[in-house]
Amino acid sequence: MVGLFWIAEGDVYVGAKPVGLAPGVRLTPEGILALGDRQTGMWPWEDVHALAIDDVPVRSLKRNVGVAVDLVLTVGLGGGDEAPTMTVRLTDAEGAETELTAYTAAAIGYSQKEYDLSRELLSRLTEGAGSLLTTLTAMSDWGRRHEGGSPRAGEREALLREWAAGAG
Template identity: 60%
Template sequence: MAMVGLFWIAEGDVYLGAKPTGLAPGVRLTPEGVMGLGDGQSTLHLWEDVRALTLADVPMKSFMRQAGKAGGVALETVMNLVLPERPLRAGEAPPTMTLHVSTDGGDHRLTAYTAAAAGYSSTEAELSGALLSRLTEGAATMSTTLAAMSDWGRRAEGGSPRGAERERLLRQWADQGS
């Protein structure tokens, strides 16, 4: 499993945001279409009907977000040392982002949890948006691009690559089928 931009790629499956479990919201990109997962959004929008994919509410990486995450972990550690008998608090849900899917039948909103706790870099968010737009340019482009992402996911070892490599991959995938 690895995160590249706003995508989570696990054993050849491509998700926007984190791979959902249970009834958690998520979005999977399949050769058939854009699949909403989770409670209240289980649906499939076929690629032939999808006209545009746009992102909203993407949490961006910032110093304050990173400091807040580190501070929260530190506070939780101190509280566990001072009050070891208190019940462990379940972690907060990660932030979400929205994928707007424009189809012949109207506009649809799908929600996905983000995979980056501290948010995404502006470059990776922009490249991910460009890649999503590229997927709507036709069946051949979509098929080639998703196949390249899936193949990389099956071969990836050792988790998510570093920032420069993630950006390189996003650019390469956005150029698929050109």
């Protein structure tokens, strides 16, 4: 996991990699792929004018206390174990918006810095084919080299900055 992205076997997802029929969003060189039993579709990059993300849990002291209380109540009362979701919003050239759902990958939320850098990176992906292919290739290559783990915060932030700048 790097920022809001889950990179596995060279595949890049916004949020957690979906399992089974769970909702998810995969970024491919061809376009954005909606996954899950309640959302399907493929949006070619040339049709995507803007890409944003909402409802992202960002860490704060207040949020950490709230998550801890929710965890105690959920586990203690035998509640559900479903992760929080976020909304990926695509806007086409005509201004029409499509909202997709993805599970978050960070149990207690993302740092503000990783959230901001991830948003910058998502924006970069809509700048054109050169930026898109360079960025997704760098992310995929990193994922293939670093299977099975998430780097520390400083390295994650450095990777996000590098990818957003277009360096590979």
